[in-house]
Amino acid sequence: MCVIMSGTEDQLKPVLSISLAWLSGFATSEQEQHLLLDPYDEEGMLKDEVVLLLTDPKSYTNAYKMIFKNEIIERSATFWPLIHNLARHGTYVLEENGITVENSSLSKATPLREESHLGMLDSLMCAFGASKIKVHQVVKAVRYCIFTTAMAVL
Numbered sequence: 001m002c003v004i005m006s007g008t009e010d011q012l013k014p015v016l017s018i019s020l021a022w023l024s025g026f027a028t029s030e031q032e033q034h035l036l037l038d039p040y041d042e043e044g045m046l047k048d049e050v051v052l053l054l055t056d057p058k059s060y061t062n063a064y065k066m067i068f069k070n071e072i073i074e075r076s077a078t079f080w081p082l083i084h085n086l087a088r089h090g091t092y093v094l095e096e097n098g099i100t101v102e103n104s105s106l107s108k109a110t111p112l113r114e115e116s117h118l119g120m121l122d123s124l125m126c127a128f129g130a131s132k133i134k135v136h137q138v139v140k141a142v143r144y145c146i147f148t149t150a151m152a153v154l
Contacts, residue, residue: 016046079103
């Protein structure tokens with residue numbers, strides 16, 4: 001399980017910006033991608049369009065579908081199918097303090113629960129990383145490290 005440590009609000013903005021930039025790689029439109037890459041207005045507040053994008057499960061579901069290509073996930077008006085499927089893969093959607101993220105905290109636009117969205121983004125990033133790293137690759141890397149260390153000692 002991965003957990004983003006967000007800390008203060010000043011630390012939360014850059015973490016959310018970077019996470020949204022990662023999510024932009026899974027965007028379905030150029031407009032959506034642009035919004036995710038430039039989420040804040042000149043006053044430092046999240047743009048209304050970005051808030052609407054985050055409170056709609058579509059963006060997160062698209063990322064999930066690209067991570068787990070062979071898996072079918074139903075398109076839903078709620079975040080529950082996404083939360084449930086991530087949990088089935090051993091990736092639990094949690095806020096920084098260990099509180100389970102629920103549909104209501106992701107759906108609410110006013111006030112936007114940035115910690116909940118960071119939990120969802122973190123879970124998707126962990127699932128992405130886990131889908132790219134295979135056990136045989138790790139074993140191969142460990143064997144290589146042991147071999148090169150043994151050769152250096154001799």
